[in-house]
Amino acid sequence: xxxxxxxxxxxxxxxALLVMLVTVTLIGITLASYLELxxxxxxxxxxxxxxxxxxPILEAGLEEALTHLYYNATNxxxxxxxxxDGGYKKERYLGDDKFIVTxxxxxxxxxxxxxxxxxxxxxxxxxxxxxxRVGTTNDALFAKGMVAKGTIDLSGNNIKTDSFDSMDPNxxxxxxxxxxxxxxxxxxxxxxAVVDSLNVWNADIYxxxxxxxxxxxxxxxxxxxxxKPWHNANQKGIEPGWSSDDMNVSFPDVKPPFTGGAFTxxxxxxxxxxxxxxxxxxxxxxxxxxLSGNNKMxxxxxxxxxxxxxxxxxxxxxxxxxxxxxxxxxxxxxxxSLGGSGVMNNAGNAMDFMYYGLPxxxxxxxxxxxxxxxxxxxxxxxxTLGGGGNNNYDFVGASVTDSVRLxxxxxxxxxxxxxxxxxxxxxxxxxxxxx
Numbered sequence: 001x002x003x004x005x006x007x008x009x010x011x012x013x014x015x016a017l018l019v020m021l022v023t024v025t026l027i028g029i030t031l032a033s034y035l036e037l038x039x040x041x042x043x044x045x046x047x048x049x050x051x052x053x054x055x056p057i058l059e060a061g062l063e064e065a066l067t068h069l070y071y072n073a074t075n076x077x078x079x080x081x082x083x084x085d086g087g088y089k090k091e092r093y094l095g096d097d098k099f100i101v102t103x104x105x106x107x108x109x110x111x112x113x114x115x116x117x118x119x120x121x122x123x124x125x126x127x128x129x130x131x132x133r134v135g136t137t138n139d140a141l142f143a144k145g146m147v148a149k150g151t152i153d154l155s156g157n158n159i160k161t162d163s164f165d166s167m168d169p170n171x172x173x174x175x176x177x178x179x180x181x182x183x184x185x186x187x188x189x190x191x192x193a194v195v196d197s198l199n200v201w202n203a204d205i206y207x208x209x210x211x212x213x214x215x216x217x218x219x220x221x222x223x224x225x226x227x228k229p230w231h232n233a234n235q236k237g238i239e240p241g242w243s244s245d246d247m248n249v250s251f252p253d254v255k256p257p258f259t260g261g262a263f264t265x266x267x268x269x270x271x272x273x274x275x276x277x278x279x280x281x282x283x284x285x286x287x288x289x290x291l292s293g294n295n296k297m298x299x300x301x302x303x304x305x306x307x308x309x310x311x312x313x314x315x316x317x318x319x320x321x322x323x324x325x326x327x328x329x330x331x332x333x334x335x336x337s338l339g340g341s342g343v344m345n346n347a348g349n350a351m352d353f354m355y356y357g358l359p360x361x362x363x364x365x366x367x368x369x370x371x372x373x374x375x376x377x378x379x380x381x382x383x384t385l386g387g388g389g390n391n392n393y394d395f396v397g398a399s400v401t402d403s404v405r406l407x408x409x410x411x412x413x414x415x416x417x418x419x420x421x422x423x424x425x426x427x428x429x430x431x432x433x434x435x
Contacts, residue, residue, distance in 0.1 A: 054115035054129040057094060061101035061113030062134060062429070064090060069109065069136070070252070070426040076103060108136045108427070112435070135431035139249075141423040142375055142398035144187040145207065145414030149251055149379060150403040152190050154203040156385075158392060159406050161186035162206035163414040166349060167421075176348045177396055177413045182206065184228045186414045189247045190215065203406075206231060207414075209238065210247040217243050251379035251400065252426060254356045257304050257330050258283050265305070270298055279303045279327070288333065291317035291340065299327045311336040320344045326352040331361045331378075338366045345373040350397030350415045351422060357381045357401075364401065367408070373397055375418065385410050398422075 068090070072078040081088040087104040101113040114131040145161055146152065163185035164178065165171040171181050186207035190197050193212030200209060202222040209217045209225045217225070219238060224231055226239025262285035265277040276291065281301035288309035291297065295317040302325065310333035313319070318341035321327055325347075336357070345353045350373055357364060357378025365384040366372060376383065376399040383401040385393075386408040395412045406412075 053097070054117050057097050057099050057115035057117065058113040058130055058132055060094060061090075061092075061099035061115070062111060062132070064092065064099075065101050065103050065111045065113065066136075066427055066429075069103065073138075073427075076105070108138060110135055131435050133433050133435050134429045136427040137430045139425040139428050140419040141377060141425045142400065142418040143425075144189050144210075145185070145398055146188045146404060146412055147249075147398075147400045148190045148192075148383075148402060148404045150190065150192050151197065151199070152188060152404045153199045153201075154188075154404075154406050155199065155201050156406045156408045156410060157202075158409045159201075159203035159412075160206070160410075161188060161203070161412040161414065163416050165416045167417045171416075177394070177415075182228075182413070183416070184226075184231075185416055186412060191247055191249065191251075193245070200225060204231060207242075209243045211245045212247050213245050215245050215247075250425070253379065254330065254358045254377065256332070256358065257306050257328070257356075262306065265297070270300070273298075279305060291319075293317060296320060298322065299325045302326050304328045304330070306330045307333060309333040311338070313338050313340040313342060315340050318342060318344050321346060321352055323347045326354075328354045328356065330356045330358065332358040334360060335363045336361065336365070336381075338364070338372070342366060342372055343374060348373055348396075350374050350418060354423070362402075366395075371396065375399065375422070376401060377423075378402070 068076070068079065068081065076088045077083055081090050084102065087102050089100065089102045091098060091100045097115065097117045099113055099115050101111065104110040110133060112131065112133045115129050117129045145163060163183045164181060165183065166175040171183055172178060173181065184206040186205060187210065188198060188205055188207065189210035191212045193215045195216050196218040197211040197215035198209055198217045200217060200219040200223045202220040205225040206228060211217060217238065219225065222236060224236050226235065226242045230239040262283040265279050265284045265286065267274070267276045268278045270278065275298045276295045277297040279297065279299045279301070280303065282303060284303055284305045286305065286307050289307045289311045291313045293315045297319045299319070299321045305327060307330065311331050319327070321344065323346050343353050353374030355374060355376045355378065357380065359380045361378050361381050364376060364378050364381045365386065367386045371394045373396040375397045378401050381401050382403045382405070383399055385395060385406045392409045392411055395410060396415065398414055398418050
């Protein structure tokens with residue numbers, strides 16, 4: 001008997017095809033999942049990059065607002081800033097991105113900066129990618145006594161710094177410095193961040209000594225930096241906690257006080273005394289100011305004097321500021337030498353005489369004058385204080401210059417009232433909150 005065997009080729013072929021289809025499907029699903037994962041990771045990376053790129057956009061908005069406050073604090077609607085409820089707004093594009101920044105009408109103002117960046121692989125903006133609200137304060141131009149961008153060298157003899165408060169009867173006498181009522185906020189500070197940025201030598205600093213990050217203070221065997229109790233105990237060296245290397249401030253350039261429309265001061269007699277220049281209220285301008293011998297200038301009003309060249313006082317010459325008057329002296333020339341009898345600020349208030357050196361003013365020196373009461377802001381100038389002989393000379397007020405060198409017998413008395421009521425440096429950020 002013969003047996004027949006039947007081969008089910010169609011079934012075998014169908015099973016193989018089914019296995020292949022299932023395998024291909026699984027591979028396709030796996031590949032699609034992988035491509036989706038790659039796309040998601042790429043999209044996430046791009047979103048992260050744009051999230052990070054939003055920071056410089058909103059910081060640009062903050063810079064725009066701070067600059068606007070610096071130049072237009074009394075007219076916030078200038079330069080296309082749009083009034084809104086409770087403040088002013090500015091929108092600016094930076095390439096494909098933009099910021100919207102607002103300044104509140106409060107004092108001090110708050111700033112809100114919003115960054116808008118493009119969607120990844122799209123043309124629309126991400127709705128407010130990041131936003132920050134910052135608080136501000138208007139920094140005092142003379143927040144410390146003696147400040148410099150560069151080296152401070154106190155290499156003279158009998159040099160001392162301290163402070164007083166012309167508005168506090170407990171720390172002044174009729175608004176004037178009194179050594180018996182002096183304080184210990186006669187700080188000396190430099191932005192310089194190198195070894196020996198600040199050379200105290202043998203000076204007595206009734207206050208703190210500060211340098212830029214990494215800078216150091218050099219002090220001699222008889223030098224002393226610290227509080228009144230530290231000095232009263234005849235301690236030498238630097239009192240713990242009275243030095244730091246965290247000084248880092250900006251020094252905005254001085255701009256001309258006006259353009260045109262100024263008077264030229266002329267001479268005359270007042271009370272039987274002859275003056276080479278008489279200055280009252282208003283703006284005045286000279287190409288240079290040179291006083292020698294017994295020459296003198298009298299200021300009887302609230303005046304601004306812009307000298308486009310050099311300033312020189314020699315002999316017994318002087319600038320005299322009458323009680324109730326004030327002078328803001330702007331100097332564009334390279335050199336200003338306040339010798340002779342110097343500036344006689346009869347009211348004894350540092351805010352009655354303010355010296356401003358433009359970027360072209362690179363040297364300010366004082367020598368021979370018995371005392372100076374006022375302020376000096378000349379961030380591009382080297383300041384030299386050099387009293388001759390054995391007499392002590394007083395500097396009452398504050399200074400901000402490129403560098404400082406004392407080679408005489410100087411007592412430097414910082415008026416703390418300048419930090420409250422004196423001129424301002426501009427608005428700086430005091431708090432930062434992302435919203």
